[in-house]
Amino acid sequence: MNIGEVSQHTGLPPKTIRYYEDIGLVKPLRDANGYRAFRESEMHKLAFLGRARTLGFSIEDCRNLLALWEDKNRASADVRAIAKEHLAQIEAKISGLQDMRDTLSTLVRDCAGDDRPDCPILKTLGTATAS
Amino acid sequence: MNIGEVSQHTGLPPKTIRYYEDIGLVKPLRDANGYRAFRESEMHKLAFLGRARTLGFSIEDCRNLLALWEDKNRASADVRAIAKEHLAQIEAKISGLQDMRDTLSTLVRDCAGDDRPDCPILKTLGTATAS
């Protein structure tokens, strides 16, 4: 399978697939002309990676998850630990963003948004400690 | 004022302040010895930038907000437009993260997390379309 076909099946851009080879996540064979020749198993790995990335796992997490996926003797606890840690980080990020959103939406609500210069948004940024 | 003092007042690391000078957000004077000499107004700008960054505005947004802040004839509508756009992006990011969180928390909940290899997390990543 050429890279284009793999790209279509996995939804990953060719550039990304090449990058994943670069960093050692997949190791496709090569045809005589130098083209990458992906086996089925490689494509499944890439699909796996695509889904893990969609869930926000870092590349390093993906690398570990992939290794566990391939290890038939893995302990599900190891997988769960990675996912749990990642979940905690996502939750932290969400709550940080929610704080931003709350502050911002208040400011946007209170700003007239007309052609006058008076603006609570700038006033807050200029003086208060925006939390 | 030297960079260290400004750093303490604004909470921005010296490195960040130098970087902000690099990209033209502030233009401190220089002492005879080459040290940056910040005026009050510069420090206020940096404090403004710190707060805007805390609210998640991009550097480019910050640049524009700063210009509006300094423009006494600005229209608050311009400020509001930037903030509103940014708010929308934050909300999009939150909802994306919430989707991740929902999927992940289900998976984590359903995973035994013991020493057996059976694991719904890997199963999902390996086969389904993780949404």
Add this chain to the structure above:
DNA sequence: CCTTGACCCTCCAGTGGCTGGAAGCCCCAT
């Protein structure tokens, strides 16, 4: 046989917003 166009290759540079570290000057106290 030649051309066209779609595919593929590698390599380099840039993104955003810093951050770390090296190498070196400046200033003050002991």
Add this chain to the structure above:
DNA sequence: ATGGGGCTTCCAGCCACTGGAGGGTCAAGG
């Protein structure tokens, strides 16, 4: 004069790609 802190510059690295240049390969149509 020595030590320690602060300041300077410059270069490299982070993450996960992405864009683009410059070029090889392949199949179809004329």
